[in-house]
Amino acid sequence: MFEFMDMGFDQASEAPVSGPYIPDAxxxxxxxxxxxxxxxxxxxxxxxxxxxxxxxxxxxxxxENVAITADERQHLDNCLQCRACETVCPSKMAYGELFDQARLKLEITPSWLGKLALGLIENKRWRMRLLPGLAVYLKSGLQKPLRRTGLLKKLGVAEAEALLGKPALKGLAGHYPAKITKRGQVALFTGCIAEHFDQETLQAAIKLLNSIGYDVTVPPQQGCCGAIHQHNGQAAASLIANNIAVFNALEMDAVLHAATGCGAMLSEYQHEDAEAAGLFRQRLQDINAFLLAHWPDDQRLQALPKKVAVHEPCSQRNVLKNQQTVYNLLAKIPELEVAALANNPLCCGAGGSYMLTHPDNAAQLRDLKRQAITAAQADWVVSSNFGCAVFLDVDADKVSHPLLILARQLPI
Ligand code: SF4
Ligand code: SF4
Incomplete structure (x- = not known):
């Protein structure tokens, strides 16, 4: 018997009579x-x-409403919220929800840097003002000398700075018409930073949707999904309410997300207006799943005699549970060899903002993932979550979204 098998759960506590599910020990x-x-x-x-x-x-x-020790708090904070534990628990512990509730109750006050980061992902106008300066910095050649001074480390922004990619300064347009006879119309969820730091993927999504007959609307009033707020013990209610109002106001066949981290959060949206939240969730779909379901029989792709390895983000494996759609979609490319990474059940370490708040743990997990990437001997690795792709791609230039590969293979 392992020592960890005895957890001292002898005294069951009273569960609340109403409200969200809370575990009884x-x-x-x-x-x-x-x-x-x-x-x-x-x-x-x-x-x-x-x-x-x-x-x-x-x-x-x-x-139990009892104080926890600093050690217990640290071990709780070390959780990546990958939710792999949920998938095997015979008691069906809703770990993700419980974790968020617990962190909210702890009333965590973010650091000045945390406040700034949360402010930036909440506020589109702030981001738009910051982006040109950031683009100049990335072009200036100052990155390496500045890193050597140690100033970035002292300010606590070294990890974030290392992840920065060149931002697209211009946002997406509001509407992209179908390129063939129109079959329907969809709205695209772009969230907060992806519109500038992963615009390539969003453009690929639009190109693919237009190519199979869908008009794409990108409502400018949408905002961050709220996942980073919620997982860091901050209220996300206003972000949730905004997205529900913005997308529910549109006459669309579906609302599509292209990043599984956001998608997992969106798929669990709750709101005091349960009907509105229900409508939002009902029309929400993962873009891989949507493309697969609506792919025309006569839509051919150009052959690609290469090998691609699929990284399955935790948000996709453990929450959305639709990772198979990526393999099925990539199988539409003739001659492309598609394989799973050997250690897909293990989190890559990105974990939303975890890569910034726990850089040492995150880097160790990334090393394990990189061993699997090396062993796969693939030309590219694909991940349907922007956060994982950015984190795994540091110094690698090999990881991208599956939609980028698909869009490149559209007939010219
Ligand atoms: S790190 Fe993942 S598996 Fe471990 S407790 Fe947290 S959510 Fe569960
Ligand atoms: S799998 Fe569920 S029931 Fe089993 S030890 Fe973990 S939390 Fe408890």
């Missing part, structure tokens, strides 16, 4: 099935770094 069976799925257990090999131990801490916060 007694609901954890102490089975240990979640332990081997957990990336932090993989790194630290300690009982405290297991989902079950965190469930115990969450229960103290949410159910």
């Amino acid at each position: 007694g609901e954890c069976l102490r089975c240990g099935m979640c332990v081997s799925t957990c990336p932090t257990f993989r790194l630290f090999q300690t009982n405290e770094e297991t989902p079950r131990s965190r469930i115990r801490t969450i229960s103290k916060i949410l159910v």
